[in-house]
Amino acid sequence: xAEALRFHYEVDGDNxxxxxxxxxxxxxxxxxxxxxxxxxxxxxxxxxxxxINMVVHARGGSADVYVDKDCVxxxxxxxxxxxxxxxxAMQEGYSTAPDNIRALGFGAGMGLxxxxxYTDEMKIETVLKQGTTVTMKVYIxxxxxTEKGTSEEGK
Amino acid sequence: MKIREIxxxxxxxxxxxxxQLDEEVQSACGSDMMSDVLAFVxxxxxxxxxxxxxxxxxxxxMMDMHCVVxxxxxxxxxxxxxxxxxxxxxxxxxxSRMYEACGKLYASGxxxxxxxxx
Ligand SMILES: Nc1ncnc2c1ncn2[C@@H]1O[C@H](COP(=O)(O)OP(=O)(O)OP(=O)(O)O)[C@@H](O)[C@H]1O
Ligand SMILES: [Mg+2]
Numbered sequence: 001x002a003e004a005l006r007f008h009y010e011v012d013g014d015n016x017x018x019x020x021x022x023x024x025x026x027x028x029x030x031x032x033x034x035x036x037x038x039x040x041x042x043x044x045x046x047x048x049x050x051x052i053n054m055v056v057h058a059r060g061g062s063a064d065v066y067v068d069k070d071c072v073x074x075x076x077x078x079x080x081x082x083x084x085x086x087x088x089a090m091q092e093g094y095s096t097a098p099d100n101i102r103a104l105g106f107g108a109g110m111g112l113x114x115x116x117x118y119t120d121e122m123k124i125e126t127v128l129k130q131g132t133t134v135t136m137k138v139y140i141x142x143x144x145x146t147e148k149g150t151s152e153e154g155k
Numbered sequence: 156m157k158i159r160e161i162x163x164x165x166x167x168x169x170x171x172x173x174x175q176l177d178e179e180v181q182s183a184c185g186s187d188m189m190s191d192v193l194a195f196v197x198x199x200x201x202x203x204x205x206x207x208x209x210x211x212x213x214x215x216x217m218m219d220m221h222c223v224v225x226x227x228x229x230x231x232x233x234x235x236x237x238x239x240x241x242x243x244x245x246x247x248x249x250x251s252r253m254y255e256a257c258g259k260l261y262a263s264g265x266x267x268x269x270x271x272x273x
Contacts, residue, residue: 017234020213024242027217037219045193045217052190052210105206105214110190117194 004068005033011051013060013078016104022063023048026074033067035140042118043072043138049111050076050134056101057081058132071120074136082128090116156180156265158222158245161201164259165249167224171236172245178221182266185257189214201265203256207231212238212246224249226256 007029009022027044047063054061058080066073083089090112097107116122121137159176162169169176180200186192187206192214201222202215207229215223221244225231228250231239239246249256261267 017209020210020217024213024216041217041219048213048217049190049193104208105187105189105204105210108188108190108194110194114190114194 004066006067007065009063011054011060011063011076011078013055013058016055019052019055020048023051026065030067030072039072039138039140043074046115046118046122046136046138047074047076049115050074050136052106053111053134054078054080056097056106061131070140072138072140074119074138075133076135077131077133079131082130082132083124083126084128086124086126156260156263158201158247160263161222161224161260161265162247164263165224165247165251165256167247167249167251170231170246170248171240172222172243175221175243175245178245180221180265183224183257183260184267185253187253193217199267201260203253203260205229205253207235209235209238211235212242212244215239215244216242221245222247224256226251226253 007026011022012018023044026047027040030040051063054076058078061076061078064075088094092113093109095107095109101107115136119136120139123135126132158178182199183201183203184192184199185203187204189210200220201224202220203224203226204211205227211223212235223244224247226249230248231246236246
């Protein structure tokens with residue numbers, strides 16, 4: 001793979017039913033490219049959480065995924081309300097999701113911590129009333145040894 | 156445990172994935188919160204849930220799960236079944252409640268391994 005592969009998706013903010021479709025598509029593409037199951041799972045879970053966040057909290061946005069030799073980069077950009085306090089938003093259990101979202105099975109305040117846990121790098125850029133861009137990287141060769149830690153933390 | 160045995164134990168209807176009934180699964184997780192499933196589950200073959208919307212199927216897909224069991228007589232939409240078929244996820248529907256369904260599976264040897272919220 002000399003050149004990076006790039007996939008671009010528009011994420012519809014008005015349609016909870018279709019939320020996650022881009023992540024499913026990326027999962028399929030990565031499988032076709034022959035990546036191992038663990039890497040695919042980490043990329044697709046992180047992207048899925050981010051995609052759901054854009055639909056639930058920011059009325060949609062765009063998703064770009066780059067695959068190059070060393071890593072998969074996921075960039076999720078929206079023009080939503082922005083995140084007033086990133087440290088707070090990163091805490092497990094912190095959520096501003098309304099009841100109707102909870103009734104749909106989301107709003108546990110686990111999305112952003114999950115995204116951090118499943119990726120090797122994560123950066124959040126946000127401007128109030130203008131939007132949020134989340135950039136995540138998962139390394140292809142030397143993957144982070146998070147999994148053991150994850151199961152412990154989950155207790 | 157085979158998916159077929161899960162169906163029998165829970166008196167569940169098989170809504171899709173008949174050809175997968177002999178697949179072995181090692182563990183299961185019960186939750187109505189999808190982000191908890193995404194957070195704590197690792198290598199769980201089965202998701203037991205009372206929540207019905209397409210994100211349940213997508214969550215199972217993201218976790219590489221083989222089977223979703225809907226409890227409390229919940230019925231998925233045809234659209235959800237299409238999604239499940241496309242991704243080789245067997246879908247079962249039982250009238251058991253969550254507690255009962257999980258209890259029966261657990262007692263029959265289907266563990267929860269790394270699942271914190273089972
Ligand atoms: N793209 C975004 N735009 C604006 N606010 C966001 C965005 N993503 C997250 N947030 C804010 O950060 C909070 C925490 O996000 P996180 O994904 O961890 O939890 P959640 O989405 O509320 O619940 P869960 O992800 O468990 O379903 C959200 O409740 C919301 O207030
Ligand atoms: Mg979230």
